[in-house]
Amino acid sequence: MAKSPGDKQLPTTAYAVLGLVSFGETSGYDLKQFADRSINYFFWSPATSQIYAELRRLKSLGYVREREVEQERRPDKRLYRITEDGEDALRNWLARPEASPDVIKSTLLLTVFLGRLVPVETLIAQLEGRRRQAQAALSEFEEIQRQIKDNEEYFFPYLTLRCGMANCRATIVWAEDAIEELRRRDSSGELHE
Amino acid sequence: MAKSPGDKQLPTTAYAVLGLVSFGETSGYDLKQFADRSINYFFWSPATSQIYAELRRLKSLGYVREREVEQERRPDKRLYRITEDGEDALRNWLARPEASPDVIKSTLLLTVFLGRLVPVETLIAQLEGRRRQAQAALSEFEEIQRQIKDNEEYFFPYLTLRCGMANCRATIVWAEDAIEELRRRDSSGELHE
């Protein structure tokens, strides 16, 4: 059943949502929270409306099953649970031989690249900002790591957390390095331009 | 003149193209090559058709000036040069106090995050692939660095290059680390489902 002829590739977001559903029955609303505090760091967090749209698509493909739940003191909600077909499709997608290369859009790096058009102090300020940001994220990640590192259940998320930490450290080192180089260049003669 | 009332924010791609044009008069075709081998590493490289679309927009805003050039042994082409208004708009955008946070879409990390659904060997193979990739990119970056590091003209691109190198190193370290952790876990009992 895995690999029926009409198996068209879905957009990555669909698999991301399906992957989150695979952790257990949830609603669209909960999924949004979950996404924001997990895959958000290395994959964008889709808009709420997008999540609902994906859930409808996954349902129409038979990849998730829907269950309506009436609540008294809360609005009614729809809970989704992954199906066997859904898990097949997900495993299939996950096991493709090569992951597509990362997509990175860094307006900071674009700004640095065009740095000759920017006042040095502005550039340094932006780099400082990024450094602080990375430092804050690193602390947060370290805290999370403490909480989950011995919990076998979180082994794979833990690995992605480690990646986040490595990237933060790289960013901090680079930002400091770049600031230093900027200052050196700036003081070694205002003869530029 | 910088900051007229109708100054609506353009999409980042527009500023990216404008930024590339700011290096000197070019055609859409040349711009595509330039983009592929420069900002491509930290900003996506727009489709060719998109570049032409942006050039038309920039022209209609008065940010670039167009000049038609007839060629004998090549198709005719249109060359673009940034205007004063264009440079104002660009500087203005570049100097905004905080760069928006990086957008990262890593299907590899998404795959690792959902790693419990993937055979360990597949996961390791993907991580190996990424490690090799980062290693290759690092070598390439080091080579480029050798060529440009003493050329004042390339100072700002050089800073972005250093960022790329830092990220490559972080990726290599992380990938090796993750593979090790995966192997350890795998050998310490096949009791995981």
Place this chain on the structure above:
DNA sequence: GTCGACATGTAACCAGTTACATGATTAA
């Protein structure tokens, strides 16, 4: 009485890609 969390959705729009069309020149 108003704000924030809960909960789902629609409609309009935007940014960007893919596939294709056109056509000349040059190198294999």
Place this chain on the structure above:
DNA sequence: TTAATCATGTAACTGGTTACATGTCGAC
């Protein structure tokens, strides 16, 4: 003659966001 490079563009589509609508409950 076939493919690659030069050179620009159109049309259809996809993936995703924004703004908005709707309504309840609990806390301040």
